[in-house]
Amino acid sequence: MIVRDLLLGPKRYKDLLEGLPGMGTNILAARLKELEQATIIRRRVLPPPAGSTVYELTTYGRELEDILMTLTRWGAKSLGPRQPEQFLRPVTLVLGLRERFKSEAACHLQAVYELRFEDDETYTIRIANGSLEASYGSAGNPDLVVTADVETFLQLQERHLLPQEAMASRKVQLDGNSDLFTPFLELFDVDGRSAVPSGVSGACDQ
Secondary structure, three states: OHHHHHOOOOEEHHHHHHOOOOOOHHHHHHHHHHHHHOOOEEEEEOOOOOOOEEEEEOHHHHOHHHHHHHHHHHHHOOOOOOOOOOOOOHHHHHHHHHHHEOHHHHOOOOEEEEEEOHHHOEEEEEEEOOEEEEEEOOOOOOOEEEEEOHHHHHHHHOOOOOHHHHHHOOOEEEEEOHHHHHHHHOOEOOOOOOOOOOOOOHHHOO
16 A cells, blocks of 8 residues: 555655544554565655655566556456445555556646645646556646545546536536646546556557
8 A cells, every 4th residue: 555655756744644534553664664565665855945754666566556556456346336435545546547548549638637635635647648647746737626525526527527517516626727627537538448558659650
């Protein structure tokens, strides 16, 4: 879970702790120490004005990404309907976007999106040349900011809720070029099987 939470960029200890409900401070500290000793993660101090100490994956640790995502796809095949007591974390949803991404559908779209979820979790999605890049944090100068809770975004993604309905009911708020919202949702397969692996732009090279 720690490695999963670091796939989209570095995080502070506080952020890791908040994102791993049920994990005590002593357990998290021990796991981080073990991962550091195994050279899977490292600590780094951000430059001013932030100056915070963050944890991030090493080059060696990032090699786990394909393994983790393969395990995720494998495990998803045996999952039944999500139960009320089960919750979906924003990081899981954003990682899922990468898996569902249809590269060929994004060949003519170039835009930067900022996704804002509950608990002040913010992610940047960059679409260019048929590829998708996802990372933690604000985009700086996004073309469109999308604010919604995870459940609403998931319903939109799976086509259980139309964009117009979500905006009319204020379940989603848009700030910027709202014309980019529907094209964004259309970049992802409903069934979770992308035709071209995320981050690969080969479908646009023709």
